[in-house]
Amino acid sequence: MSFGLTWKVLRKDLALGPRSPFFLYAIILPFVLTLVLQFAFGSLFSPQPRLGIVDEGSSAITAQVEGMDGIDLTLLEDTEELRTQVEANDLDAGLILPAGFDAAVKAGDKPDLQFFIGGESLASNRIILSVTAIDLVRELEGGSALVAVDVVDFGEAGLPISVRLVPVIVFYALVMAGIFVPGSSLVEEKENGTLMAMLVTPVKSSNVLAAKWILGTVFAAVMAFVTLGLNQALGANWLDVFVVVLIAGALSSMIGVTIGVFAKDSTVLFATVKGLGIFLFAPTIFYIFPDWPQWIAKIFPLYWIIEPIWQVSIMGESISSVWLELTVAVGITLALVPAVVWLARKMQAQMAAQ
Amino acid sequence: MTGPAIQVENIAYSYGDLQAVKGISFDVQPGEILGFLGPNGAGKSTTIKMLTGQMSPKSGVARILGRDITKDDPEVQAQIGVCFEEKNLYLNMSALENLDFYASLFGIKDPDSMEVLRRVGLAERAKDRVHSFSKGMRQRMMISRAFINKPKVLFLDEPTDGLDPVTSAQIRATIKEEAERGAAVLLTTHDMFEADELSDRVAFINDGEIVALDTADNLKLKYGTRSVKVRLRDGDSVREEHIALEGDGSSARLAELAASPNLMTIHTEEATLENIFIELTGRGLAG
Numbered sequence: 001m002s003f004g005l006t007w008k009v010l011r012k013d014l015a016l017g018p019r020s021p022f023f024l025y026a027i028i029l030p031f032v033l034t035l036v037l038q039f040a041f042g043s044l045f046s047p048q049p050r051l052g053i054v055d056e057g058s059s060a061i062t063a064q065v066e067g068m069d070g071i072d073l074t075l076l077e078d079t080e081e082l083r084t085q086v087e088a089n090d091l092d093a094g095l096i097l098p099a100g101f102d103a104a105v106k107a108g109d110k111p112d113l114q115f116f117i118g119g120e121s122l123a124s125n126r127i128i129l130s131v132t133a134i135d136l137v138r139e140l141e142g143g144s145a146l147v148a149v150d151v152v153d154f155g156e157a158g159l160p161i162s163v164r165l166v167p168v169i170v171f172y173a174l175v176m177a178g179i180f181v182p183g184s185s186l187v188e189e190k191e192n193g194t195l196m197a198m199l200v201t202p203v204k205s206s207n208v209l210a211a212k213w214i215l216g217t218v219f220a221a222v223m224a225f226v227t228l229g230l231n232q233a234l235g236a237n238w239l240d241v242f243v244v245v246l247i248a249g250a251l252s253s254m255i256g257v258t259i260g261v262f263a264k265d266s267t268v269l270f271a272t273v274k275g276l277g278i279f280l281f282a283p284t285i286f287y288i289f290p291d292w293p294q295w296i297a298k299i300f301p302l303y304w305i306i307e308p309i310w311q312v313s314i315m316g317e318s319i320s321s322v323w324l325e326l327t328v329a330v331g332i333t334l335a336l337v338p339a340v341v342w343l344a345r346k347m348q349a350q351m352a353a354q
Numbered sequence: 355m356t357g358p359a360i361q362v363e364n365i366a367y368s369y370g371d372l373q374a375v376k377g378i379s380f381d382v383q384p385g386e387i388l389g390f391l392g393p394n395g396a397g398k399s400t401t402i403k404m405l406t407g408q409m410s411p412k413s414g415v416a417r418i419l420g421r422d423i424t425k426d427d428p429e430v431q432a433q434i435g436v437c438f439e440e441k442n443l444y445l446n447m448s449a450l451e452n453l454d455f456y457a458s459l460f461g462i463k464d465p466d467s468m469e470v471l472r473r474v475g476l477a478e479r480a481k482d483r484v485h486s487f488s489k490g491m492r493q494r495m496m497i498s499r500a501f502i503n504k505p506k507v508l509f510l511d512e513p514t515d516g517l518d519p520v521t522s523a524q525i526r527a528t529i530k531e532e533a534e535r536g537a538a539v540l541l542t543t544h545d546m547f548e549a550d551e552l553s554d555r556v557a558f559i560n561d562g563e564i565v566a567l568d569t570a571d572n573l574k575l576k577y578g579t580r581s582v583k584v585r586l587r588d589g590d591s592v593r594e595e596h597i598a599l600e601g602d603g604s605s606a607r608l609a610e611l612a613a614s615p616n617l618m619t620i621h622t623e624e625a626t627l628e629n630i631f632i633e634l635t636g637r638g639l640a641g
Contacts, residue, residue: 002428008458012444019446193442197499200406200436201459202428352409353369 001206009203009211013185017215022184026176026219030227033169038231041162048072049125051132052082052091057099061136071132083116092121093129105140113137166231166314167287167306173227174305175280178220178252179259179273182212186260187269196351205344209257216253221246224309233313240319244312244326248305251329254336255280255301261343264350283307304329357420359384359507359538360405365414366562367400374400376562377414382538384506387529389553389570390542391627397562398542399439402509405540406436418507432460435505435537439512441492445485449476449495452484453502460503467502473528474498490521497525501532508532508539514548526552546627556627560635570627577633578625582608587616596623 017023050072055062065073074091076082082094094116104111115133117126189195189208198208224245228234234241259276263269283303286292287310297303308322308329319326358381367375375397382388390398403409405416407423407430416423421430444452450467457465471477474494479487484495497513510529514522529552533539543549549556550570557567566573580599585592595611597604611617625633 005459008455012455015451016444016446192445193438193440194444196408197436197438197442197456198459200408200431200434201456201503202431202461203459204426204428349409352403 001204001210005203005207006210006214009198009208010214013211013215017181020185022180026181026223029176030169030173030223030230033172034227034230037165037169038162041160041165049128050074050092051129052076052085052094053097054079054082054094055097057097057101059097059102060140061097061102064136064139071129086116086118089118089120091118092125093117095133102140105137106142161288163314164287164290166228166233167284167310169231170224170227170309171281171284171302171306173223174220174248174252177223178216178249179256181219182216182253182256183260183263183269183273184266185215186212186257187263187266190347190351191265199348205348209261209340209344212260213253213257216256217246217249220249220252224248228309228313235313235316237312237316237318241313243319244308244322247326247329248309251301251305251333254333254340258336258340258343261340261347301332304332358382359419360540361417362405363415365401365404365411365416367404367409367412374562375404378559378562378564380557380564380567382540384538385533385536386554387533387539387541387552389549389556390540390559391544391546391549391556391631392559393544396559398559399511401559402511402540402542406434406509407431432503433506435500435503435508437496437500437510437513439515441496443484443492443495443499446483448481448483450480452495453499456499457502462503465502470498470502473501475524490517493517493521494525497528505537508537510539510541512543513541514543514545522548546631550627558631558634565634566630573627573630574625577630579623581623583621583623584611585618586611586614587618592618
């Protein structure tokens with residue numbers, strides 16, 4: 001197989017891609033899904049509480065707030081600037097920690113503490129910031145809590161639904177970019193006769209199929225990566241995440257090419273993807289319902305790419321912890337190659353007979 | 355290379371039980387246009403599909419430029435140009451992008467796509483997407499794509515089917531130029547005038563078999579009638595007389611009619627290729 005010819009076909013597909021509705025749909029869908037699901041279940045429109053601090057004496061409180069994930073901290077030099085930003089609702093609250101504040105608190109002097117609250121800030125943010133400030137001062141003082149709070153969780157324990165929906169969004173990114181784009185591109189070439197026009201040149205069907213597979217792999221990997229980024233699920237191991245989504249893209253694209261070779265026209269393509277829909281989608285349901293027996297998810301092929309994405313990107317595990325899943329995913333990808341070769345022979349005979 | 359550019363010996367193909375091509379043989383020399391004349395379903399397109407590697411013959415041998423076509427040889431594919439009956443262009447690409455892409459598949463680094471488009475009268479629309487082209491323009495694009503690699507062998511499947519006379523004439527002129535350049539051309543058509551005008555030799559194909567293969571003149575001579583039709587004014591009506599050119603007394607009768615003041619017209623009654631086809635197969639070309 002000539003890599004040069006594969007590259008030429010791929011370059012043509014990349015040039016034609018943005019002119020295809022499927023290509024554009026595959027780009028837009030993860031953005032829209034992220035927006036909709038974050039709006040419905042997430043925190044997209046309820047941002048973190050924003051606290052400004054003017055620290056005149058390197059207080060331990062500032063260091064404590066810096067270490068808190070749930071608070072958006074801004075350090076300022078000037079008290080007036082802090083006041084202005086709180087008034088303008090650029091910050092929800094502002095804290096002025098004078099020089100010697102920590103020492104005074106520890107000595108039991110009860111020094112004054114100025115705490116600005118923005119009138120337009122969300123009530124929930126005001127409560128969070130006020131309680132946090134009081135807790136931190138008490139901690140600094142070394143005193144114990146006045147009461148013991150018994151926290152009772154209602155609803156399901158574990159990760160919030162907005163996080164558990166991330167595999168669903170990633171699944172759609174993989175299906176659209178990895179399955180639909182190469183599959184529909186191949187079917188379109190068959191329907192328009194352009195595939196046959198290529199096959200009477202030095203190009204072989206292996207060049208065309210390899211180009212479609214690479215197109216789907218790269219596109220799916222990029223879209224899955226971008227989707228995870230949009231959902232703030234890339235974590236610190238983004239290189240590991242990219243390797244995982246690349247393998248995920250490779251399997252998705254191989255499924256797309258297989259369906260594309262099998263389907264003689266767009267109707268069959270859509271019917272096949274629809275028919276396979278639940279079979280492909282099933283593993284993502286188990287992330288939404290963690291109480292279900294998780295072993296069932298392993299029956300479905302896309303589990304072996306969704307699970308590594310979940311573990312490495314969302315749970316922050318290293319790539320070595322999902323080597324088995326990735327090996328199975330690569331194995332399924334390779335196992336589909338003979339099927340594609342066999343179907344490609346049938347496809348060429350069918351096209352010639354038309 | 356010397357010898358025929360296309361050499362076909364007894365190739366056959368069947369779709370299930372239906373035998374589409376039944377062991378046909380012919381050859382095409384470099385610079386020659388062979389017209390494959392036959393009605394729809396006669397086996398013309400199947401023959402082209404076998405020769406261009408789209409399908410393998412069930413039996414027989416075919417060589418393009420001396421190489422066996424069943425070997426799937428990229429060097430042979432690099433030397434052929436194919437104009438399909440179906441217009442299979444990238445509609446979302448411009449005319450220039452289409453040609454440049456196909457040229458790249460042939461390994462042509464700096465294709466002169468604009469010159470090729472100029473030859474078919476599409477240079478001014480080079481940057482327009484093909485979906486905005488008329489049927490005739492798309493067909494000219496098909497022809498130009500078949501020529502992009504300056505092929506030694508050209509397969510043209512119904513290149514002027516359904517086109518207006520002006521576009522058809524332009525395309526025929528371009529095909530002739532390619533043959534003059536030295537390309538061997540296999541032209542399938544069911545248009546007898548096209549076959550007559552373009553072909554150095556004509557093969558009649560019917561039900562998967564070649565029923566006659568010769569120059570158009572020889573076929574007309576062999577199967578046609580050597581006679582003239584004379585039209586004469588006869589009072590208020592017109593009278594026709596057919597005079598065979600062979601036989602006793604025909605020259606004298608012709609001279610007599612030519613001298614008549616009532617003579618209106620004299621026409622030779624040369625057989626058309628369609629007449630000959632009907633005589634040989636019992637069916638017309640349009641069917």
